[in-house]
Amino acid sequence: MAAAGGVGDGGAGPGRALQTAMRAASGALEMDSAGRTREAYVEYLKSITLISQALQDEAALTEDSEGLGSNTPKMLKLAEQCLERVKSLAATLGQKTNKAKPSVPGGPAPISRHRRVFSDEGGKLSPFLPPEIFQKLQIAEAQSARKELTPLEEASLQNQKLKAAYEARVARLNPSQALQKTSLTLSLQRQMMENLVIARAREETLQRKMEERRLRLQEAANRRFSSSVALTPEEQEQRELYAAILEYEQDHDWPRQWKAWLKRSPSDLSLVTGLFSCLLRAEGDPRSPRESSFEDLERFLASPEDWPPAEPMAKPRPAASLQEQLKGIVRDIHNAIDRLLSLTLLAFEGLSTAAGKDQCLACIEDAFFPPLWAPLLALYRNVHRPQEEALARSMERHRHASPADLGLSPRLFPTAPGRLAYGAAIDELCLIPLETCPRRKLDCIVRALRSICECAEEYCSTRDSRAPTAGTIGADELLPLLSYAVLRSALPQLQSECAALEEFIHEGCLLGEEGYCLTSLQSALAFLQSLP
Structure with missing residues (x-):
């Protein structure tokens, strides 16, 4: 719909076309940042189509004149950056497709991991496993590749494998071997029951240890927030968050490493910048920075000088309602910044100095305001028109x-x-x-x-x-x-x-x-x- 409307509006002028293309690119950027790879890929292509059509129309209109329109460099730059994202997303989607395909048509036949097996009768070769049993074995094998399974999940996988092996063995028996089938059934039930009993015992032990750890960390949080008077709701929330932080640190090493670095060099405020770079990076992983093409497009769309003049609103809102809306937005921004600063100081106590807080606020502003300032200023300009x-x-x-x-x-x-x-x-x-x-x-x-x-x-x-x-x-x-x-x-x-x-x-x-x-x-x- 966006593509059709943008192309149809090409006659409204290059400024309108650039604005339509930038809106499409902005929507694609939001999908890209949200991890909606395929949708972002399609939306970037729509943006490029809009720009291409607008440039064609502009070239046709200026055929007999010298030069091109003033928006042409901006449109070419936007198309170039959208194309960079398309290339990157296409590579990502290609990797996913290759992982999904077990084999390439026309290539050499894959070597079968399952071979014909001997039955219990005179070494006679049995046929291949039935498809349903083969599928169960594949599912069990795929699920076993997961990490950090609970004891009951591990037992369930083991029982699935036992059941698949039982069904495969029963499939090889003759109808006259009913007694052997009964023996196999009883053996299967006994082994599956033993697996479940052992798993429940391990699960109870694990839960007990986790509860002991939770209580120990809760006591540490209570000691930090101990007070002779009743805690306020904010202090109660902070105590719960601090306990959650302590529990997270039990399973991850990087917060303790940053605390050690901050303690070793308390006057080195450049460490705070590195810490926030790690905290605010995509998916919280310090080893996976965002791609440069994503950052270039994000910066281009956030630059107010690159956007064409905004179209006048058909029905402008009253100044009073705009002021109320602005007050609510400002309040939400202040609350978000205060909350983020509070969480940072709660997790990293070494930053609770005046210089440390100022540096934290500077880092939060550097990450918080660049994508926010252009629409925020637009609202301020409407109020102060x-x-x-x-x-x-x-x-x-x-x-x-x-x-x-x-x-x-x-x-x-x-x-x-x-x-x-x-x-x-x-x-x-x-x-x-x-x-x-x-x-x-x-x-x-x-x-x-x-x-x-x-x-x-x-x-x-x-x-x-x-x-x-x-x-x-x-x-x-x-x-x-x-x-x-x-x-x-x-x-x-x-x-x-x-x-x-x-x-x-x-x-x-x-x-x-x-x-x-x-x-x-x-x-x-x-x-x-x-x-x-």
Whole structure:
């Protein structure tokens, strides 16, 4: 359905075609990450078909003109990355097919693992085993290849083998050998009963030992959470989780290895990055990283600059309902991050320092926000649309404003004509929408303000070498200079970016330089909106 609709909409323009193809690729990526290999394979092929059809239509429309459309490089890049995933998934599906086929048609005949056997009568050759008995033996053999069977499961497999062997032997008997058949039946029943009795005894012993271990680990959890007052529901949940963590560590070595490394080098915060890389990797296996083609496509689809402009909604939701929806989403994100941090500190007590918590939060943000920021910012922009529109109008009106129009002194600007003033700060502000992690966005803001101070000192010292180079500007001049840099960046979406950063930046950062810089940028945005 997606493929048919996308091809049919080709006439709506290349932007619409790119948007349709990217939606299909995004859906394929979700199936890919969920392990739905065959469905993802088909959906990637649909994406490539949509792109191919759109490029054909575009080439036909531009046959007599020079060049191609502006979206062509993006569409080719998306097709290339989808094709990489198709190749990888095709190899995976091919391996599964080869494993499923016992033999290749036309090849050499497989050597039979079952041979004709002698009966009990005079060494006479008996026919091959009946198909149903052969099938039972195959099933029993396949199930026996499984690992970590319980004692009762092992006994059940043994009994299946005994029963298959019994039926095979009975099939070789003549009707006159009824007495021997009775003896074989009684022997089979006795052996099967003995297997079950032994298995039940082993099962009871194993359950008793497991219960003893559970109680021992529960006592360890109780000692950690011992308190003279009653535990809150959160503390009770943490105690149960801690007991589950201890039980998991009894059967797996890697958590103990990481604890030992953290204890050996408590000041090496790079270990925290490696730990989270192991914790958050696909399927929790530190030896199987995700394929580069998957990461490339995921990064491409998450980049806001690569997406075509969103189509206007037919029926926009009221601002009040959008705000309520945004509040609920923000609350869910905070709860998820807090829970993940709590679980990490519960499992790895050595990280419960201030520096360790900050590093854990940084690692969680790096993994959590990149796939989330683009749709989250889109919701913020819908909620803050009036403020963004007012800021955009002000930026358009004053895009040619001189420094004097903003109340700035000429000494704070370069003497060389044609030189872009505060270009480094403007570049840093333009990097903010390209980042997908709140901490890195805040770093861009901090670098922008530092650059403004450095440039102001440089310009002042160029005009007057006797002027002091430190503390050249104060807060009353920093705000207009920052407003000038924001005006030259022409990015009204900074309004929504700052609103989101204020919500998701850790409160510890807001008390220092980072918080001062974020507040200054918000003040500059408000100042630009108020310009007449």
